[in-house]
Amino acid sequence: MIPEIGHFALILALCVAVVQGSLPIYGAAVGNSALMAIARPAARGQFFLVLIAFGCLGYAFAEKDFSVLYVAATSNSQLPLHYRLAAIWGAHEGSLLLWTFILTVWMFAVTLFSAHLPDTMRSRILGVMGLVSMGFLLFMLTVSNPFERLIPAALDGRDLNPLLQDPGMVIHPPMLYMGYVGFSVAFAFAIAALLGGNLDAAWARWSRPWTTVAWCFLTVGIAMGSGWAYYELGWGGWWFWDPVENASFMPWLAGTALIHSLAVTDKRGGFKVWTVLLAIMAFSLSLLGTFLVRSGVLTSVHAFATDPKRGLFILVFLAVVIGGSLALYAWRAPRVGLGGSFAMVSREGMLLANNVLLVAAMGSVLLGTLYPLFLDALDLGKISVGPPYFDSVFAPLMAPAVFLMGIGPLAQWKKANLPDLAKRLRWAFGVSLVTALTLPFVMGKWTPLLSLGLLLAIWIVTTAVVGLRERLAHVDGHGLAGRLAAVPRSYWGMLVAHCGIAVFIVGVTMVKGFETESDVRMNVGETATIGGYTFRFDGTQDVVGPNYTAARGTFHVSWDGRETTILYPEKRRYPVQNQIMTEAAIDPGLLRDLYVSLGEPLDDGAWSVRLYHKPFVDWIWGGCLIMALGGVLAVSDRRYRLAWRKQEPAVVPSARTVRRKVA
Amino acid sequence: MKPRHKRFVFIGLGLLTLGVATVLVLNAFQSNLVFFFTPTQVASGEVPQGKSFRIGGMVEDGSLIRESDGLTVRFYVTDTAKSVPVTYKGILPDLFKEGKGAVAQGQLGADGTFIASEVLAKHDENYMPPEAAEALAKAKASGAQQSKSLVVPGSKKESL
Numbered sequence: 169m170i171p172e173i174g175h176f177a178l179i180l181a182l183c184v185a186v187v188q189g190s191l192p193i194y195g196a197a198v199g200n201s202a203l204m205a206i207a208r209p210a211a212r213g214q215f216f217l218v219l220i221a222f223g224c225l226g227y228a229f230a231e232k233d234f235s236v237l238y239v240a241a242t243s244n245s246q247l248p249l250h251y252r253l254a255a256i257w258g259a260h261e262g263s264l265l266l267w268t269f270i271l272t273v274w275m276f277a278v279t280l281f282s283a284h285l286p287d288t289m290r291s292r293i294l295g296v297m298g299l300v301s302m303g304f305l306l307f308m309l310t311v312s313n314p315f316e317r318l319i320p321a322a323l324d325g326r327d328l329n330p331l332l333q334d335p336g337m338v339i340h341p342p343m344l345y346m347g348y349v350g351f352s353v354a355f356a357f358a359i360a361a362l363l364g365g366n367l368d369a370a371w372a373r374w375s376r377p378w379t380t381v382a383w384c385f386l387t388v389g390i391a392m393g394s395g396w397a398y399y400e401l402g403w404g405g406w407w408f409w410d411p412v413e414n415a416s417f418m419p420w421l422a423g424t425a426l427i428h429s430l431a432v433t434d435k436r437g438g439f440k441v442w443t444v445l446l447a448i449m450a451f452s453l454s455l456l457g458t459f460l461v462r463s464g465v466l467t468s469v470h471a472f473a474t475d476p477k478r479g480l481f482i483l484v485f486l487a488v489v490i491g492g493s494l495a496l497y498a499w500r501a502p503r504v505g506l507g508g509s510f511a512m513v514s515r516e517g518m519l520l521a522n523n524v525l526l527v528a529a530m531g532s533v534l535l536g537t538l539y540p541l542f543l544d545a546l547d548l549g550k551i552s553v554g555p556p557y558f559d560s561v562f563a564p565l566m567a568p569a570v571f572l573m574g575i576g577p578l579a580q581w582k583k584a585n586l587p588d589l590a591k592r593l594r595w596a597f598g599v600s601l602v603t604a605l606t607l608p609f610v611m612g613k614w615t616p617l618l619s620l621g622l623l624l625a626i627w628i629v630t631t632a633v634v635g636l637r638e639r640l641a642h643v644d645g646h647g648l649a650g651r652l653a654a655v656p657r658s659y660w661g662m663l664v665a666h667c668g669i670a671v672f673i674v675g676v677t678m679v680k681g682f683e684t685e686s687d688v689r690m691n692v693g694e695t696a697t698i699g700g701y702t703f704r705f706d707g708t709q710d711v712v713g714p715n716y717t718a719a720r721g722t723f724h725v726s727w728d729g730r731e732t733t734i735l736y737p738e739k740r741r742y743p744v745q746n747q748i749m750t751e752a753a754i755d756p757g758l759l760r761d762l763y764v765s766l767g768e769p770l771d772d773g774a775w776s777v778r779l780y781h782k783p784f785v786d787w788i789w790g791g792c793l794i795m796a797l798g799g800v801l802a803v804s805d806r807r808y809r810l811a812w813r814k815q816e817p818a819v820v821p822s823a824r825t826v827r828r829k830v831a
Numbered sequence: 832m833k834p835r836h837k838r839f840v841f842i843g844l845g846l847l848t849l850g851v852a853t854v855l856v857l858n859a860f861q862s863n864l865v866f867f868f869t870p871t872q873v874a875s876g877e878v879p880q881g882k883s884f885r886i887g888g889m890v891e892d893g894s895l896i897r898e899s900d901g902l903t904v905r906f907y908v909t910d911t912a913k914s915v916p917v918t919y920k921g922i923l924p925d926l927f928k929e930g931k932g933a934v935a936q937g938q939l940g941a942d943g944t945f946i947a948s949e950v951l952a953k954h955d956e957n958y959m960p961p962e963a964a965e966a967l968a969k970a971k972a973s974g975a976q977q978s979k980s981l982v983v984p985g986s987k988k989e990s991l
Contacts, residue, residue: 402925509837511837512837521844524845528848528849528852531852532852532855532856535856549866549867550867551864551865551866551867552864552867553860553863553864554863556859556862557859557860560855560858560863561852561859564851564855565851565852565855687902687920687922688902689901689902747926748926749925750925765922767922767923768922770897774901776902776922
């Protein structure tokens, strides 16, 4: 009964989406305010309907209803409750439901925080989002229904892939989807602006916080996926340039470019056409990512059932969304108009360079990801494009962008003076250069890449300090604390996010430069030394988990004769799918991670063992979190809060007058 | 500078970036594309010497031998028509098993042994790396021999 309610709720949601995607947009075109007024209740209604569907699926998982095909395929009676709930998005059908659910969450948020938007704008935005959700609901109801029954019911489920039975599974997919789908808001803003033909600084100011929030979620989502792969897959790598990772990274690159381009549109009214194109690009890449990951063209842990009908549906949907919005763009963009002019050396110029580099990097990732697929589709042979390709293309494109990142925030809008900039930055540059050249020698090893990485990281931090100091000289406030508080949050946000990049670069540089690994055979009682740490293997013992059995090894780690920690890596066997899983043991630290994973059992209780010493690896994810924190700071800036508060309706009628005034 | 000139400079810089990116991409493609070959192709000498490539197929039953150091393993990868000896030093992925599909990346040694630098994991019992599945399918299509146990991916529903 419950699954049927969920199914029915989805059908109703589709009906609502059809209404929401058509009438308000038509109403905005002909100026019918009654039709436009449908948008808000429709979006909220859709949210509650999809919420009901989502809740029903969750209930089916919680109650172990194995008469639902999807539940039987992705869970098991022995699976703990939190993983049973996470199994909602453990495979294809449920992930799509999660996608749609999050889309309606964003829609609901738009209805809450759009009181200050003109009616036409809001109804167009919600209409466009309704169209997107219509596509997804249609997809679910036609070819991938999560509520499909299995008659007769299975005695027990086939279990969730053991790789996915991890706390990361509970948070990583929802976070990532919040980011992916969040770009649909920026996309809807862009399409609404194209439809309306008016694209001004106010438009950019409205869509900026939405884009930044989506970007924060995406940043955290990607970082968590990377961290998960690091400890779960047992190879100690944090980024593999796997097509699935690239699928999430491309929208991030486009989204990062979009954030910066929106800044120019907001502050200077420039880059309008380009901003709109980037918004379309970011969302299209999110859709492409969904297609790549969910259609089964790629093989990885993320790829589920391969059903050609699904692939075809997503491909057609993709073509309609991308083709339709680009056609609209080609038709309407010339009306939007260009912004003010600016000199080559100016903040606009630097941000333009940043955009070009980010988009070029995104293009090279796209090429490396899709090229093997094209060759395969055209039957021209099977190839794979591995990490060396991405490393050798991505790094040279990003290095100048990072270098400009130090200069851009200090350059004036419209026209900056190059000698003046050089004068203001000469100390920062000197300090960075000297430190970057000498520090590797102090650490005992010098390579050009090591110095380059450190140079860029220190450059970002020192220029941020210079920028902050100049800023402090220009704000009013009592004492240092007062002046620090007077610096706007959006500026802090930018500084923090940029420093996050610096932390990230330090992490990557140090791991690449100083990590040590070794695969060794270890007898019981034997020791191995790596990175100055001595690991003593004290044998394994059998342990029993809730739905697995494991051999757990004991490793005593010591540094200079003193014990640092004891690590317990496991080799687990999940009987339901008869799958073996390596559970690495990690001792995390600010300056280094120690990482042990068990290979295979050999004779006499000996094991093959993989040992890693990874300096600064946690800085990689720390940097990403700092970037996201910067985004949060920027969104909490006063100017956005004021924009919302000023027009927040005290009583409904007065809100209407205010809105009319704004319009 | 007149606005028109400035636009030319911008376009020029844009094209320059594009050019640099293209050069980087082509250069990286040149040296980093990894091609895939079936054991039959390896046996007939179609593979490049001194260059890294991938082979895929099934790990032949009973062919896995572990050297006394506990880390070096030898096995045969077969597409049921031909098989190629492979050596690998390191820890094998969790799901590496005899009689199951596998993909290995590495170079062909002088004695015709494939020296693998990487052995790729598959993700669950029913799943076979598509490259391995294709190698088997090709060998089957050429009528060399009947495939013993070709596992087709994506058959989850029937097996429920």
